[in-house]
Amino acid sequence: MDLTPRPLGLKSDDTLRLVSWNINSVRARIHHVEHLIETYQPDVICLQETKAMDDVFPSKIFQKLGYEHRALHGQKSHHGVATLSRIKHTNEAKINWCEKGDARHVQVDVGGFELHNFYVPAGGDEPDVTINEKFAHKMQFLAEMETWAGSLNKPTIMLGDLNIAPLEHDVWSHKALLKVVSHTPVEVEAMNRIFKAHDWVDAVRHFYDDDSTKLYTWWSYRARDWKAANKGRRLDHIWVSNSLKPALKDATIATNLRGVEKPSDHAPIILDLDKSKLPDA
């Protein structure tokens, strides 16, 4: 079975290509980044779970590959996000979600929109806020995102590892996962509230709008054969303001990068935007 939803067409000069990828350690997988860049030539790369402080982030390698503009929000051992760009970005900022000091967000202005790169807490094993502090943290994070989304007043793209698979066909088995953190109704409802708090478009599902199409971005390391089992979940997302909808060109999930040696457990997700239909930068 071919897991790639649909290959992207050749990248043309009028395309702005965005990638979001939970890389699970940027240092362990720097060659995978090089492979991603060779294959797709993205203009902007948003990474999550970089697991590296800014002083050990492989900035020189990205510089050499043409990503001169970097917004790093790193943390030792855990979390960490980074937005790397070939085009100039401005107004770099970080939000301290849940007042925990975790490196789970970085934003920039680029390409005529605000770009927010997120790593939402996974939430632990037990979907019960009264006994699982990690799940309580996840729910609080989502509540803060709802308020944040309601306050947006510019064309915005938000993306990253949101650690929720909202739709029935965003998981391999809706029924089997109803009580599994990432697909519980309480999480999906919280995600839907964020979706309603701003005029969002789910930019990846937009190109596969037949809701019966299974789309996954993550496959557990624990499966003997991830591809054969194909018990995936769509945990990674790109949402764009409705005002940016005319610029949407194509999207895909780069499952080839889940199949390489020592892969991340997440595949990159890729969005192509029509530069001529974006607001002036």
Place this chain on the structure above:
DNA sequence: ATGGTTGGCGTCCAA
């Protein structure tokens, strides 16, 4: 079948 694997300044934790 409640297992299984991965990365990190790590000898367990979080994912």
